[in-house]
Amino acid sequence: MTMDVPNYSERPLDVSYRARKAPPWYGYFAEEKWRIADRFAADAAQYNLVCDIDTSETSRIYGGSWVDFIASSKAVLGTESGVSFIDFTGDAQIQVERFCAENPDVSHEVVRQKFLGDDDGKIVIRVVSPRIFEAAALRTLMILYEGDYSGAVKPWDHYVPLSRDHSNMAEVVSVIRNPSKAQSIIDRAFHEVALSPAWTFKRMVERFDKVVVDEAQRVELARNAIPGALDPLELAISTRGLELTARGRYLEEHVLPVYNKLIEDHQGLANAYERLATDHQRLATDCQRLAMDQQSLANMSIKRFAYTWLRRTLGSVKRKLTSPLGN
Template identity: 30%
Template sequence: MRVLVLWRQSMINMRNTDIDHAFCFKRYDTENEYFYFNIYKGRFAEDYAWIDKKMFDVVIFHYSAMELRGAEKHWENFVRLMTTIWREYPCRKIIMVQDDYTRTKSIWDLALGIRADKLYTVMRECDYPILYPKDKMNSIEIKTVLTGYVEEGYINKLSLRNHRQRKYDVVYRANKLPYVYGKHGQLKYELALYFKECLKDIGFIYDISGTDGNKGAVLGDTWIEFLASSRIAIGCLGGSGFADITGEYRKRITEYMTEHTDATYEETKAVCFPHVEENLTGVISPRIFDAAITKTCQILVGADYQGVLIPEIDYIVLRPDFGNINEVIKKMKDIDYCEEIANNCYEHVVKSQKYSYAKFVTWIKNDIGNIDHVKSPSSELSKYIERMCQKNNDMVMNDILLRER
C-alpha cells in the first residue's frame, strides 16, 4: 500500500516524541510505502495539485497536523482544502489526534468533511460522550491509543549509570499551561513549585523548573540525556480538566488575562468559566516511557496510569492531596529502593516490548485492515510522489529557517 502521512513541523527544534510518533510507521512497517508531507500552515491548493486518485490507499492526518487547529484562520482554510481533496477520494482516511479537549469542534469539522473512517484518540473511552458524541460523529469509528510509546532506538544509544553515579537526585520540567486546561492542567507546574520547596533543605541535588512554552524546555536527544542524569523524576497524568469544545473559553480567558495579567486560576475561573466542572480523565504522558527507558525512578501523582504502570512497583505514588509527601521523601532518600523501582518499570514497560512503537504500528496496520482494491504498485509513481513531498518539505523548511534567523 501507499500511505500519505500529513504531519506538521513548524520549528527547527521539535520534541522527540512528536518526531518518533510521526515517523514510526515508516520505521517499523517495511511492507508498505510511506510518504510524508509537511502541512506547515496548511499550504495552498497548488501545493496539493499533484495528488490524484490513483496514488494512495491510506491517508493519515497525524496529530502534529491536527495541532494546526490552534491557528483558527489557517485551520478553516485547511479544512476546506482537505474536504475538496479527500472527501470523495477512494482510500482509507485516518485521523490521529491529541489534546482533543481543545477546539474539539474543529476535529469534528475535518473528520466529517473528509468522511474519515477512523479516529484514534488518546482520550479514554469514558470521555467519548463528552468529546465525540455519536450524533456528531456519524459512523466514524473511534478508538483509544496512548500518547507515546517506547522508541527502541534510544535504548541502544544509552549508556546508563547506576543510581549512585548519577549527577542529580531529582529532575523535572513543567510547562505552565493556560487556565483553559482547568485545575488539572495546573498540576504539572504546581508540582515544580511544590517539590522545589520540599527538597531545598534535605541535601538533594536537583534540577527542577517550570517553563513557558519551549523557553527553558529540554528538547531533542538532550531530554533523554537529562532524564538519564537523574535517579528520580516527578510526574503526573497529562490532559485537561474539561473540554473547550468551540474555543470560546480560551477566547474569554485570553481577553481577561490581557487586562489582568496576574490573575490567579480561581479568579479567572470565577469570571470566565464559573459553572464549568472538571469532568475529563487524565491520560498517560510520553514522559512515562522516556523515564522507563532511562531507568529513572518516577514519583507520580495518583494510582491510575491506564494499566501501564503498577503503583508502588513501577513507580512511587504521591497522593493527589500530597498528604503522603513525608513518606514519599523517605523513599526518595533510599537510593537502592528507587533503583529497584526503576528496574521494575524497565522490565515491565521496556523489556517486555508491550509498549514499543513497533507493536503500536503493527496494531494500527491490523486495525485499519485490508484494503479491498490496493492501487497498482509503480516504482516510477512512488518516485514522483517522493519528489513532490520532498519539494514541499524543502520549501517549508526554508521558510522556517528564514523565520527563525
C-alpha cells in the same frame, strides 16, 4: 533500550523536572503539571535534596540534551497528561486569553471560576505521558501523583506515589535515599514498561485499527436498524444525543456543513469523471473513424497508383505493337 546510563548512585541530581504552565482554559487537571513542581521544590529544601525543577519557558530542554538531563537524575517528577475542560466551540479560549491579556496577574483559580464554572471537571481526559516511557527506558526513578496512567504503570511496582497534598513527602525522600529499594522499582519499570511490547508503535496501530473497525461496524448496524438513516455522522449525533450538548451543536453547526460540502464536491467530481469518461469514449470513437478514413484514403491512393501504372504500361505496349517492325 541498551543505551548506557549512569548508575543510580552516580547521578548528580536527586530530582529533576520540567513543565510549562498550561492556559487556564485547559481546566484544573492540567495545572497539576506545574503545581507538582512548585510544591515539591518548596518541600525539597527542608530535606536538602539536590533538585533541578523549573517550569519557565527559558528552561526548556530538547533533543539529546533532554536525554542527558533525565539520565543525570536519580528521580523525576510526573503526572498524568490531560485536561478537565473541553472547549468544544473555542469561545472559552478566546474569552480567557482576552481577559488574561487585560489582567496579567490574575490567578488561574479566578479565571476558571469566572469562565469555566461547573463545566470544569465534567469531562476529564487522563492519559499516560511519553515521559513515563522515557524515564523507564533511562532507568530513572519516577515520583508520580497516583493515577491510572492508561494502565502502563502501577504505584510501588513502577513508580513511587506522591500524594497530591505531598503529605507523604518523607516517605518519598526515604526511597530516594535508599538505593536498593529505588533500584528494585527502577528495574521493574525498565523490564515491564520500557521493554514491554504492549507499548510499541506496532501495538498502538493495532489498537487504533480495531477501534476504527469496531466503530464503523457499530455505525453500520445502527444505520441498518433505523429506517431512513442516511448519514453516519447525523446518525451518530442523533443516537448519542449529542444535539442536546454543546458538542452536538458544534458538530451540527460547523462539522456537518463541511461534511455535506465534501459530499457535494465528491458528487461533483464523480459527475465530472463520468463526463470525462464519456468524452474519452467519444474521442476513442473519433480516433477509430479517423484511422478507418486514413486506411480508406491509403487504399484509394494505391488503387490510383496501380491504375496509372497499368494505363502507362498498356499504352507503351500498344505503341510497340502498332509500330513498324525494325523501328
